[in-house]
Amino acid sequence: MNKIINKTQQKKSRDQILSLITSDEPDYAGMANSWSKEDYKELNELATGPDIILATRAIICLGLMKSHKSLLGVTLAAQSTNPDLRVAAAQALRNLSKFHSGVELLDKLLDDDDIGVRKFALKSVEDAKISTLKDKVNKMSVNEETELMKKLAKKVMTNLEK
Numbered sequence: 001m002n003k004i005i006n007k008t009q010q011k012k013s014r015d016q017i018l019s020l021i022t023s024d025e026p027d028y029a030g031m032a033n034s035w036s037k038e039d040y041k042e043l044n045e046l047a048t049g050p051d052i053i054l055a056t057r058a059i060i061c062l063g064l065m066k067s068h069k070s071l072l073g074v075t076l077a078a079q080s081t082n083p084d085l086r087v088a089a090a091q092a093l094r095n096l097s098k099f100h101s102g103v104e105l106l107d108k109l110l111d112d113d114d115i116g117v118r119k120f121a122l123k124s125v126e127d128a129k130i131s132t133l134k135d136k137v138n139k140m141s142v143n144e145e146t147e148l149m150k151k152l153a154k155k156v157m158t159n160l161e162k
Helices: 002-008 014-021 028-034 039-047 052-065 068-078 083-095 100-109 115-128 131-143 147-161
Strands: none
Touching: 014 028, 014 039, 014 052, 028 052, 039 052, 039 068, 052 068, 052 083, 068 083, 068 100, 083 100, 083 115, 100 115, 100 131, 115 131, 115 147, 131 147
């Protein structure tokens, strides 16, 4: 089995990476296990490129890689003016919460103007069990504009207290 893992974790060409992430139904979990250390550069570049679909898929892959090297593309996406990229960053950050800068990014995304970004940031806080953001989540459970978001924040708060 080690031979298979070593063989699949060889550096991929840009065309190979594009082929993987542009398939109709990308196997993100499978791809996450096949990336090599050398693939971060290419994925970070795609995550900040002009093609939004490619960028969001690259951001998802970077999150699944769970590496500090993933933070470059995810950070730039979290700071983007495009809400789709910020949503993808919020989703990816659930897997990067072991890094202080990942938690800081989620903290900022919880204040985002876009409700979708806040929703995915809340879900990532819940999935990653980031208790350091409990105060912010508690404030959201009271101050959010919609009942749906208040309920989500309350649910996240309950799960963080377990």
